[in-house]
Amino acid sequence: MIINHPLLGPRDAAEFVYLGDASLIERPDWQADDAAEAFHAYGYLRDNPAGKHAELWYHEQGDRSWLVVTRDTTTHEITSVEMARDVARAKGRSK
């Protein structure tokens, strides 16, 4: 599998480490009233779709960047690759 890195171009998947669902970017507010339930969902509940799936990959043997890769879990077709930093900033995160 080849991942087309937004900065570095196509790289072999062996250079990357897979983390999991990209929703891990959205860590709940620990001060919220429902923090316990929110963290339970954040830690354990996953949709596990057969099809399109946004997931986090870490370019460990490369520039050490985190990516959000949108991949079809049934065909391995990759439809988009974004820097996780850009995705988090687009969601209004300051840094």
Add this chain to the structure above:
Amino acid sequence: MPEYTLTSAAPLAGTDISVAGTRLMAPADLAIVSVALPLGEEKPAGKAIRAAYGVALPEVGKSSLAKDDSRLVRLGSDLAFVIFVHPTPDAERVVAARLKGAAYTTDQTDVWVALDLSGPSARRALERICPIDLHPDVFAIGDSARTMMEHLGTLIIRTGDDSYRLLSGSSSAGSFLHAIETSLANIT
């Protein structure tokens, strides 16, 4: 009590192998200093680098050669290496002084080992172990890439038409040399 005198020795010092006109050697006295760009202060850091070295901070995947032969390699959006010949163990202070505090510097000299591969078969020697496309039209002179060769994290820089500088972790220097040496021997 006996008195001991310790002498520092580079892991691959003295390596110089030639196979079919292609040479693999370990450059001496190479210093490596990492330059991390402060978050939100990337522009002033870039300006300080240009003022200190006379060349712009290269784009990710590129490197540039300063007038004093220091090579600036951009490893990621906020990280670069300065690679230069400097025999004394104070490379970080030298780079920090030149950048006047505009970026975070860390000495990486002893963490890496370097091998220079050059000659007409250099590309053939790398094609079995390097996952990066090294076609001359794709990987131009000055281009750099952090990847892995035989499972060892490697930084490759194209330094000339048929010459490459390879850097890998010094703790696995022997295995790294073995990997490159074996691949070089396989071209014949």
